[in-house]
Amino acid sequence: MTIFRRVGAECVADFREDEVRVLRKVAEEVVGLLTDGFDREDPVVGRLFPDVYPEDVKNSAEFRRFTEGDLKTAKIDQAGAVLAGLPEAGKGEVRLDTESAQAWLRAINDARLALGIRLELTDDTVVEYELEEALEQDAGSARVFQLSVYSYLGYLQESLLEAVIGANFRR
Template identity: 30%
Template sequence: MNSWRRKGDRLVAVLAQQEAALIRGMVDQIRDMLLARSDEAPQDELAALTGIRTGPSTAPEDPIMARLLPDFHRAGLNDPDGELDAEHANSAAALRSLHEPAVLEAKTAASTVVMETCPIDGGEARLTNEEAEAWIAALNDVRIALGTALDLTDDMPDELDPSDPRAPHYGVYQWLTWVQDSLVNALFFDDDHAYG
């Protein structure tokens, strides 16, 4: 794949067939996970009448989904005795139930944009600014999921020992990081970009 470049009002890159398949496959897996989480939302008659959606009040048990959908409220550091734990749990549950549906919708919409604009058999991808932002968000979700699955840390070396079973997947993670960075640079820092 070449780096993303701005051509007129589009951001353009050419993906090899296997690169497009990798992006599409990973983004689709995340989308399936997000849709499954959406299906866990409680059915609330009041929400149906008012149009206010509610989501699950508990955090996902799956560590990847827990990283993709973290708590909206975290306990403060000034509670060494844990006296605010119940208050924290209630606040986190209420905020999750209220806001998670919109987060899931935004993440699912971003992944859908990638699936609609990433060429199935490889080739040229041409994105509007809005589509590029969706790609950036969806690729970030894939990187979060892959980083969680591989137990990556901030102090990871640039290359893992080839005998490390995570090495091939770490290479994919680094490539996705490059794709995302290239798109961010083309979108926000290209000299021809018209800021408005």
């Protein structure tokens, strides 16, 4: 699996073709969710855009009216940063400056939140156990693939975060 490392002022990783394919698909799905598929009733949208005042519908709607457009644009741009940073050849090196690394971290986080909602994961869920159980039931199921992607995104996020944080400690 790909691990980000610090090289000078950049976070660098060598991606395999299957990893690029998965990241491209995930980022495209996030963009689709936030554009054509944007539905306030979708639990994923609710998680990515939580009510600021859950007990006050009027003020929450008013806050959303003033902030949702900018937040949506930022999330689309972050997913776009992932798409722009991926190798075009299908595999290869990714080099992220600090700003791009931050955008990738936020985009991966959004993708994990969305996937976690779709998989009905909770704070109490142990993903490794869920994956083991899904493998026992049907190793070729969509759930096995989705749990694997969720785990991979967490691993990648942690790797990138360690590269970013490591750089901040050395300054």
